[in-house]
Amino acid sequence: MTMTAPQIAAQGTGLKARPSRFLILFQPHNLVWTIGGVIIIAAGILGIVLQLVPSWRHLYLTQDLTATFQAPLSTGHVLGTDNLGRDLLWQLIAGLGISLMIGIGVTVLSLVLGLTVGILGAYFGRTADAVSNVIVDVTWAFPAILLAVLLAGAIGPSVTTVVLALALTTWPGYARIVRGEVLSLRERDFVNAARVLGVPKLVISVRHFVVNLMPITIVIAVYYVATAIIGEAGLSFLGLGVQAPMPSLGLMLSVGQQYLNVSWWPVVLSGALLALVVLFLNAFGDFLRGRLDPHGRVPRR
Amino acid sequence: MRGPELLVKASVSPAAVPASRPALALLDLSISQRLRRTEKRLVTHVDLEVGQGEIVGLVGESGSGKSLTALACMGLLPSGLAVTGGDVHLDGASLLGLAPKAFRALRGNAISMIFQDPLSSLDPCARIGAQIIETIRAHKDVSASQAKRDAIELLDRVGIPRAAQRMRAYPHEFSGGMRQRVMIAAALVLKPRVLLADEPTTALDVTTQAGIVELVRELCRELQMSVVWISHDLALVSELADRVAVMYAGEIVEVADSKVLFRVSRHPYTKGLVASGSIRPYGERFSYIPGSIAEPGTWPTGCRFAPRCERVREECVGEHPDFRSGTTTVRCVNPIEYEAE
Numbered sequence: 320m321t322m323t324a325p326q327i328a329a330q331g332t333g334l335k336a337r338p339s340r341f342l343i344l345f346q347p348h349n350l351v352w353t354i355g356g357v358i359i360i361a362a363g364i365l366g367i368v369l370q371l372v373p374s375w376r377h378l379y380l381t382q383d384l385t386a387t388f389q390a391p392l393s394t395g396h397v398l399g400t401d402n403l404g405r406d407l408l409w410q411l412i413a414g415l416g417i418s419l420m421i422g423i424g425v426t427v428l429s430l431v432l433g434l435t436v437g438i439l440g441a442y443f444g445r446t447a448d449a450v451s452n453v454i455v456d457v458t459w460a461f462p463a464i465l466l467a468v469l470l471a472g473a474i475g476p477s478v479t480t481v482v483l484a485l486a487l488t489t490w491p492g493y494a495r496i497v498r499g500e501v502l503s504l505r506e507r508d509f510v511n512a513a514r515v516l517g518v519p520k521l522v523i524s525v526r527h528f529v530v531n532l533m534p535i536t537i538v539i540a541v542y543y544v545a546t547a548i549i550g551e552a553g554l555s556f557l558g559l560g561v562q563a564p565m566p567s568l569g570l571m572l573s574v575g576q577q578y579l580n581v582s583w584w585p586v587v588l589s590g591a592l593l594a595l596v597v598l599f600l601n602a603f604g605d606f607l608r609g610r611l612d613p614h615g616r617v618p619r620r
Numbered sequence: 621m622r623g624p625e626l627l628v629k630a631s632v633s634p635a636a637v638p639a640s641r642p643a644l645a646l647l648d649l650s651i652s653q654r655l656r657r658t659e660k661r662l663v664t665h666v667d668l669e670v671g672q673g674e675i676v677g678l679v680g681e682s683g684s685g686k687s688l689t690a691l692a693c694m695g696l697l698p699s700g701l702a703v704t705g706g707d708v709h710l711d712g713a714s715l716l717g718l719a720p721k722a723f724r725a726l727r728g729n730a731i732s733m734i735f736q737d738p739l740s741s742l743d744p745c746a747r748i749g750a751q752i753i754e755t756i757r758a759h760k761d762v763s764a765s766q767a768k769r770d771a772i773e774l775l776d777r778v779g780i781p782r783a784a785q786r787m788r789a790y791p792h793e794f795s796g797g798m799r800q801r802v803m804i805a806a807a808l809v810l811k812p813r814v815l816l817a818d819e820p821t822t823a824l825d826v827t828t829q830a831g832i833v834e835l836v837r838e839l840c841r842e843l844q845m846s847v848v849w850i851s852h853d854l855a856l857v858s859e860l861a862d863r864v865a866v867m868y869a870g871e872i873v874e875v876a877d878s879k880v881l882f883r884v885s886r887h888p889y890t891k892g893l894v895a896s897g898s899i900r901p902y903g904e905r906f907s908y909i910p911g912s913i914a915e916p917g918t919w920p921t922g923c924r925f926a927p928r929c930e931r932v933r934e935e936c937v938g939e940h941p942d943f944r945s946g947t948t949t950v951r952c953v954n955p956i957e958y959e960a961e
Contacts, residue, residue, distance in 0.1 A: 508740035515694050516755045516806055517728030526754055530745045 352606070355599050359415075366416015369409075379409035379566055388582040401571070401585050402578050411592055414566040418548045418596070421481055421561075425547035426540050428486035429493055434532070436490070437497025438524050442505055451494070459491035463550060467559045481560040485550045493539060500535065501528050534611040538604055545600035552593055568593045641712060642669035643846040644693065644731070644814045648706035651688050651697065651870075653916075659704060660917045663688050663870045666706070670814065675840060675847040677861030677878065679854060679893065681913045684867040686850045690816040692716075693848075694733055695723045711813060729759050732812040736819040738799035742791035748775075748802050749787030755809045774805040778835060797828035801835065808839060814846045821856065833860050854897040858882045866890045869914050869924035876948030886948050886955035889925045923952065931956070 344353045369375050383404035391399040391407075398407040440451035467484035474480060504510060504527070513523050548568075554560035555569030563570060568589045575585035649666040652659040663685040670676045678686050691697050693708050695715065708715045710731055715723065735741045743751060752771040756762065762770070768787070775783035778801040791799055800820060807815060817836065821829040837860060840847050851857050857864055857878065864881045866874040866889065874887040885891040892909040911928040920926055922937040929936065931954055941953045 508735055508737060509743040511696065512733075512735060512741040512803065512806075513743075513751075513754070514696055515727055515733040516758070516809070517724050517726070518754055518758045519724065522754060522758060526746060526750070527743050531743065533745070 352599070352602055355595070356603065359596055359599055362412050363415050363419040366412045366414070367420055368416070369413045370416055370420065379405060379413040380564055381405065388578070390582070391584055398588060399582070399584055402574065402582075407585060407588060410566045410571060411568075411588060414568045414571055414589065415592060415596065417478070417561060417565060417567045418551055418569075418593075419544070421478060421485075421551045421567075422544040422547040424482045425485040425489060425550075426543040428482065429490035429543055430536060430540060432486070432490040433493030433497055434529060434536075437494040438501055438528055440494070441498045441501035442520065442524060442528070448498075451498075455491040455494050458487065461488060463488040464554070464557070464559075467554050467557075471559045476559050476562055478561055478565070481551050481554050484554065484559075485547050489543060489547065493536075493543075496535065496539065497532060500532055504528055504531055537611060538608045541600055541604035541607060545597045545604070548593070548600075549597055641672075642709075643672045643674075643711060644670040644848065645709040645712075646689065646693070646706070647709060649689065649692060649703065649708060650705035651685070651692055651701055652704040653701050661704075661870065661919070662701065662916045663692070666867075666872055668865055668872065668875070670846045670848055672813075672846055673840065673844045674863065675837070675849060675861045677857035677864040678848055678850045678867060679852060679857055679864055680867035681852060683913050683915070685870040686867050687818050689867075690733065690818050690848065690850055693814075693816060694727060694731065695720075696727075725759070728755055728807070728812065729810045730812055731814045731816070732807040732810075733816040733818065734800070734803045734807050734820045737823045738796060738803045738820075739791060739823075741803050742799060744791055747788050747790055748794070749789075752802070752806050752809065755806050759810050770809070771805075774809060775802070778802070778805045778808075778839075779831070780805075795828075796824050797831060800824060800828075800832055804832070804835065804839070808843070808845075811843050812845065814848070815840075816848045816850070818850045819852070820849075822851070822853070829856065836860070854882070854893055866893065869919055870916060871924065871951065873925065873951045874948055880948055884948070884956075884958045886950040886957075887925075887952050888929050888931050888956065890950075891956060925952075 343349060369379065383400065385404065386394060386396075386400055387402055387404045389396055389400040389404075391397065393399060396406050396408065398411065401407055401410060436451045436455065440448040440455075463484055466488055467480060470480045470484050510523060510527060513527060551560060551567065552569030552572065555567045556573040558573070561567035561570050563574070571585055571589035572593075575582075575589065579586055646666050646668045649663065650661065651663040652661050666685075666689055668676065668678075678689070680686050688697065688701070692703050693715070695718070697703070703716055707717075710726070715726070715731075718726070742748065746754075749768065749771055752774060753764070753767045756767040756770055757764075760767075772783045772787060775786065780786050780798060780801055786794075791802075794802065800823075803820075815836075820836075821832050824832065833856065836847060836849075839845065849857060849861055858881070861878045864876060864878045865872050866881075866887065868889050874881070874885070874890045876886075881890065882894055885894050889909070892907075895907045896909060909928055914920065914924055914927070920937065922935075922939055923929070923932075923941050926932045926936040933954055935953050939953075941951050943949050943951050944953075944955060
C-alpha cells in the first residue's frame with residue numbers, strides 16, 4: 320500500500336489533524352448554532368431586502384380585516400395573522416430586518432465615534448485626553464431613554480431617533496476601551512519604530528492602532544448589535560422609535576400586548592424571535608472572542 | 621552642582637575627533653527626569669562626534685544612558701524625560717530646536733534608528749511590505765506601485781530571498797535575523813545620513829549577528845552613512861566600529877580608536893569591561909567588575925566609578941574628573957599608563 324506524504328507524516332505523531340476553519344461550524348457541538356445562525360442571518364437579509372425593494376412590501380403590509388387574529392397554520396398563513404390581518408411570518412421577517420439594520424447602524428456609528436475619540440484621547444496629547452474624557456463621562460451619564468424622549472420631541476419618533484439615541488449612549492463605553500488599549504499599544508516597540516522612521520501620527524493611528532484593535536472591536540461589535548436590538552425593541556415598545564406601519568419586533572410586542580386576551584401568538588412569536596436573535600448574537604460573540612483572542616483575554620462588556 | 625563638568629567640552633582631545641565636519645554631533649548633551657521639585661540627572665554632558673561614513677560604538681552596562689542618548693537624538697525621549705542641556709547637530713544644524721513637524725520629516729529621512737527586538741518593532745497585524753511602504757510614503761510623494769517597487773528593491777538589497785513574495789508575509793512568518801533585516805530596510809528607505817542602532821543584534825543568535833553586522837558595514841560603506849552602534853558586546857563593537865565611546869553612569873568615560881581601546885584601555889572601567897568580555901583559557905574564571913552601576917540620583921560627587929574601582933585614590937572621591945588626553949581620551953585622574961610600544 321502506498322501512502323501520500325502527509326499520511327506518512329501524520330502516522331505515529333499521534334496528533335489529530337486540526338479541523339479547517341470552515342469545518343468547525345459542522346462539528347456536533349457547533350451545529351445547533353450554525354443552523355440557528357443560518358436561519359437568523361437568512362431571515363435578517365430577507366428582511367433588509369424587503370425594506371429596500373418597495374414592490375415587495377405588500378407581503379407584510381397587506382391587510383385583510385376579514386381575517387384578523389388567525390391562529391398559526393390555520394388559513395394560508397403559516398404563523399397566522401395580527402390584529403389587522405397581516406401575515407405574521409412576513410411581519411416577523413421584516414421586523415427582524417429593521418431591527419438588524421438599526422443594530423448595525425448603531426454599532427457602526429458607535430465604533431466610528433468610539434475609535435475617533437478613544438484614539439484622540441490616548442495619542443494626541445494631554446489636552447485632547449482631558450477634553451475627550453470629559454465628553455465620554457458626560458455622555459455616559461446620559462440615559463438612552465431620556466435622550467430618545469428628547470430626540471423624539473425634537474425630530475419626531477423614527478428610525479433615525481432610535482439609531483441616534485442608542486448610538487450616542489453606546490459609544491462612550493467603546494471609547495474607554497479604545498483609549499485603554501491605545502495607551503498600551505502606543506508604548507509598544509513597533510509604534511516607536513514607526514515614529515523613529517518618521518511615520519505621521521495619523522498614519523500610525525489608522526494603520527497600527529485601528530488594525531490592532533480589530534479583534535476586540537469585532538467581538539464588541541457583535542455584542543453591540545445584540546444590545547442595540549434590545550434597545551430598539553424597548554424604545555419602539557414605548558412608542559419612541561419605529562412607527563407603524565413599519566414593522567419592528569418592539570412595535571409588534573407593543574401592539575400585540577393590547578390584544579393579548581384575544582391572541583397570544585403575535586406577542587410570544589415576536590418576543591421569542593427577539594430572545595433567540597440576542598441569544599444567538601451573544602453566543603456568536605463568545606465564539607469569536609475565543610477564536611480571535613490568542614491570550615484568552617476577556618474584553619470588558 | 622555642575623562645577624567641574626563644564627570644563628569637559630574644552631578638554632576633549634582633538635586627536636579623537638574626525639577631521640571632516642561630523643555628520644552627527646552631540647554637544648554637551650544632558651538628559652534629566654523632571655521630578656516635582658528637583659531633577660534627576662540621567663545623562664550628563666555627553667560630547668560625541670560621528671564623522672561621515674564612520675561607525676562609532678557606544679558601549680556600556682545597562683542603565684548607563686546609551687539608549688537614552690540615542691532616543692534624545694531622535695527627539696523621542698519617553699514622557700517625563702527631557703534634554704536639559706546641550707544640543708544635537710545633524711550636519712551642523714541643530715536638531716533639538718526643531719518644531720515637531722520638521723523633526724518628524726527628518727526622522728527616517730536624515731536620521732534613522734533600529735531597535736533591539738525586531739519582533740516587537742514590527743506590527744504583528746501588518747504585512748511587512750505595508751510597513752516599509754508606509755515609511756516610504758510618509759516621506760516621499762510617490763505612487764503606491766512605485767513605493768511597492770522601491771520596497772521590494774530594498775528588501776532584496778538587505779538580503780531577503782524572494783522579496784516580491786515575502787512582501788505579503790506577516791512578521792511572525794520571519795526568523796529573527798530576517799525581521800532585523802526588514803527593520804534595517806525600513807530604516808534605510810531614504811538613505812539616511814545617520815543610523816542609530818540600539819543593540820540591534822542582542823536578540824539574535826551569533827551566526828545571524830555576523831550576517832547583520834556585515835550587512836550594516838556594507839550599507840554604511842555604500843551609502844556613506846554614519847552609524848552609532850549601541851551595544852554591550854565589546855567583541856562585536858571592536859570588530860565593527862572605527863571608534864568606541866564607553867559610557868558609565870550617564871557620562872562618557874573613554875573615547876578611543878577601536879583598535880587602540882581594546883589593547884590599551886586607560887580607564888579602569890574600560891579595562892574591566894574588556895577583561896570580563898574576553899575569552900579565557902579553559903578552567904580560568906571569568907573576571908568581572910565587582911559591585912553594580914550607580915543608580916541615577918545616587919551618583920557620587922567625585923568619579924562615578926570610584927566605589928567600584930580598584931585603583932581608587934583619595935582625589936578620585938573629592939572631585940569629578942575631567943577628560944584627559946593621551947593615546948585615548950579618558951575621564952580619570954589616575955588612568956592606566958602603558959609603556960610606549
